[in-house]
Amino acid sequence: MGEKLVLTGNYAVAYAAKLARVDIVAAYPITPQTTIVEKIAELIESGEMDAIMINVESEHSALAATFGAAVAGARVLTATSSHGLMYMHEYLHWTSRARIPVVLALVTRTLAPGWNIWSSHDDFYGQRDTGWILSFALDNQEVLDTTIQAFKISEDPRVYLPVLVALDAFILSHTSMPVELPDEKQVAEWLGPRRQGYVVDGRELLAIGNLTWPEDTEEMVMDLWRAMEESYNVIKEVDREYGKLFGRSYGGLIQCINCSDAKYLAVAMGAWSGDLMEAVNMLREEGYSIGVLRVRFYRPFPHRDIWEYARGVKGLIVYDRAISFGAWGQLYTDTVAGLYQYTTKLPIISNVIAGVGGVNVTAEEFYELTKNFIEKIEGGEEPPRITWYHRR
Amino acid sequence: MGKDKLVIEKPLYDRLPIAKPMVGVAGKTGLWRVEKPVVNNSKCTRCFLCEIYCPVNVIRVEPETGVEIDYDYCKGCGICADVCPVNAIEMKPE
Amino acid sequence: MLYEIIFYGRGGQGGVTAANILVYAAMYQGLYAQGFPFFGAERRGAPVRAFARISDKPILRHGMFNDTDILVILDHKLAEMDILKQVHVRDNGLVVLNAPDNYRVKLERFSIGDNVKFYRVDATRIAIENKLVVAGWPVVNTSMLGALSKASGIVSIDNIVKAIKSYFKGRIGEINAVAAKQAYEKTILLEEV
Numbered sequence: 001m002g003e004k005l006v007l008t009g010n011y012a013v014a015y016a017a018k019l020a021r022v023d024i025v026a027a028y029p030i031t032p033q034t035t036i037v038e039k040i041a042e043l044i045e046s047g048e049m050d051a052i053m054i055n056v057e058s059e060h061s062a063l064a065a066t067f068g069a070a071v072a073g074a075r076v077l078t079a080t081s082s083h084g085l086m087y088m089h090e091y092l093h094w095t096s097r098a099r100i101p102v103v104l105a106l107v108t109r110t111l112a113p114g115w116n117i118w119s120s121h122d123d124f125y126g127q128r129d130t131g132w133i134l135s136f137a138l139d140n141q142e143v144l145d146t147t148i149q150a151f152k153i154s155e156d157p158r159v160y161l162p163v164l165v166a167l168d169a170f171i172l173s174h175t176s177m178p179v180e181l182p183d184e185k186q187v188a189e190w191l192g193p194r195r196q197g198y199v200v201d202g203r204e205l206l207a208i209g210n211l212t213w214p215e216d217t218e219e220m221v222m223d224l225w226r227a228m229e230e231s232y233n234v235i236k237e238v239d240r241e242y243g244k245l246f247g248r249s250y251g252g253l254i255q256c257i258n259c260s261d262a263k264y265l266a267v268a269m270g271a272w273s274g275d276l277m278e279a280v281n282m283l284r285e286e287g288y289s290i291g292v293l294r295v296r297f298y299r300p301f302p303h304r305d306i307w308e309y310a311r312g313v314k315g316l317i318v319y320d321r322a323i324s325f326g327a328w329g330q331l332y333t334d335t336v337a338g339l340y341q342y343t344t345k346l347p348i349i350s351n352v353i354a355g356v357g358g359v360n361v362t363a364e365e366f367y368e369l370t371k372n373f374i375e376k377i378e379g380g381e382e383p384p385r386i387t388w389y390h391r392r
Numbered sequence: 393m394g395k396d397k398l399v400i401e402k403p404l405y406d407r408l409p410i411a412k413p414m415v416g417v418a419g420k421t422g423l424w425r426v427e428k429p430v431v432n433n434s435k436c437t438r439c440f441l442c443e444i445y446c447p448v449n450v451i452r453v454e455p456e457t458g459v460e461i462d463y464d465y466c467k468g469c470g471i472c473a474d475v476c477p478v479n480a481i482e483m484k485p486e
Numbered sequence: 487m488l489y490e491i492i493f494y495g496r497g498g499q500g501g502v503t504a505a506n507i508l509v510y511a512a513m514y515q516g517l518y519a520q521g522f523p524f525f526g527a528e529r530r531g532a533p534v535r536a537f538a539r540i541s542d543k544p545i546l547r548h549g550m551f552n553d554t555d556i557l558v559i560l561d562h563k564l565a566e567m568d569i570l571k572q573v574h575v576r577d578n579g580l581v582v583l584n585a586p587d588n589y590r591v592k593l594e595r596f597s598i599g600d601n602v603k604f605y606r607v608d609a610t611r612i613a614i615e616n617k618l619v620v621a622g623w624p625v626v627n628t629s630m631l632g633a634l635s636k637a638s639g640i641v642s643i644d645n646i647v648k649a650i651k652s653y654f655k656g657r658i659g660e661i662n663a664v665a666a667k668q669a670y671e672k673t674i675l676l677e678e679v
């Protein structure tokens with residue numbers, strides 16, 4: 001058993017950076033991410049953490065500095081939120097296409113206007129096609145564990161891709177919970193030294209991003225795609241190893257609770273999956289055959305794992321905390337497309353958009369919505385494919 | 393910093409957007425030249441600006457002898473002549 | 487069991503710190519807990535809420551709540567501002583008040599269920615007597631944790647004291663621990679409300 005501290009989600013990120021022995025942190029403050037940077041600065045100042053903090057003038061520069069340090073051979077972390085991430089967006093592509101290991105903590109926050117600091121997943125989904133590995137935590141313990149795992153995944157030669165770890169604004173970022181810290185030496189031993197595919201440190205003449213012909217470029221992008229496919233196995237392996245060493249693993253890319261015999265599945269991602277789990281526990285007590293499938297890694301998309309549990313179910317209800325305007329919720333779109341890889345006879349899959357703008361969705365509300373969905377199908381009715389749940 | 397030794401290990405999928413300086417597929421690009429940089433080494437102060445600014449890395453400044461240009465690859469862009477603070481390089485038609 | 491607790495105070499009185507210390511105390515007691523501020527902007531002096539959940543099982547639910555099992559009021563003047571009704575105290579719940587000895591509870595200021603008990607302690611006086619005054623404000627949050635322990639029994643006073651001392655190191659921790667213990671002793675059930 002490691003040391004137990006009471007940490008907010010943001011502090012859990014900071015302690016993970018310390019445990020991973022990060023060399024360089026470059027970040028620009030934004031609510032609700034600010035306390036990550038503050039805590040890291042505090043840990044450096046007190047001598048508990050041996051790292052350099054680079055002050056920058058914007059988020060674009062934050063990731064640019066992080067990327068530069070990483071290319072030069074440093075283990076790095078940056079953190080941001082909402083519009084900060086939007087401003088970083090260009091460099092997210094640079095980082096993944098240069099195949100440079102970087103870890104970014106994202107405190108998910110709604111986009112403006114309407115100035116809003118609460119959690120939606122808009123900013124997260126905005127990075128869907130950047131070539132980053134995208135993960136989402138359920139609670140503060142998982143924030144800490146996943147951030148440490150992220151370094152191991154990112155620096156694996158089979159992968160060499162940047163990893164984003166998301167946590168919901170306030171619901172996790174500012175909420176204190178007991179968090180167990182793994183042993184620092186053991187983490188260092190497990191992570192090993194910084195590993196990357198190439199280094200630009202002045203000893204050898206090397207340039208990144210020269211003009212490349214279409215065929216060469218396409219092959220590089222294909223390799224990024226292959227590395228992302230390969231990361232599926234690496235993520236599972238890393239989670240298993242972590243479990244063996246530190247006593248906690250999370251089921252790889254998804255966590256499925258009450259799923260083995262379930263006729264229905266409720267699918268979600270992020271902290272509100274916990275509220276959904278509680279709702280499903282209530283439904284189970286009433287005899288409903290339902291499980292919760294929580295997506296832990298959104299990229300690579302865990303379609304294989306979802307199919308494993310969705311095979312033979314009568315219906316899936318997918319909760320999205322964002323929407324792709326003119327289409328559907330992003331998690332829904334991927335779930336439908338993912339299952340279609342395995343069957344042409346899809347079960348009923350409905351999409352509920354809710355909690356956008358940080359609207360609180362309680363376990364009781366999840367209970368009503370999920371129960372309604374099951375009742376409709378059991379009564380021979382077709383539930384609507386997409387609904388926007390909003391109460392006032 | 394420097395807590396551990398950095399490990400460079402080849403990726404499994406290894407087509408990366410990186411390049412090392414080498415002779416390009418176009419071969420000896422000196423043929424492209426319209427004007428040629430001609431150096432007056434007696435004027436040269438060995439400031440190294442031409443070496444630093446040369447975009448194709450074909451200039452070396454030797455402290456003893458002065459500026460040396462590899463004309464096999466110099467495309468004659470004229471940047472060296474432009475940055476020289478003492479006008480020791482002159483662009484002359486081929 | 488799951489207890490939901492709201493600390494109602496004014497910005498700067500330490501409600502959020504109280505919630506965080508309570509999470510430590512619950513952890514020492516072998517329980518699961520969450521503590522968090524109001525999700526949004528806060529201002530010094532304005533009425534603010536902080537939240538805590540304590541359970542013997544992992545806590546799956548997140549987010550703020552308006553219905554509570556325990557309402558801890560750090561400043562009795564909030565009752566005069568008629569804002570406490572924003573929070574509903576559930577049946578068999580508790581209200582723990584910081585108020586002077588002669589204070590009389592006006593029930594119409596509260597939104598409460600059946601069989602709700604009121605406890606009172608003069609935490610402001612305890613704070614002043616212990617010289618727990620920061621920038622002119624008596625610091626009552628740690629005393630109110632002592633009162634909460636006495637009124638609810640969810641977390642023992644020993645674990646409250648241990649949590650305070652791990653949160654505030656050295657002399658500050660000692661003084662706050664003394665205040666919490668004194669408040670624990672002096673907290674009384676209001677029989678006639």
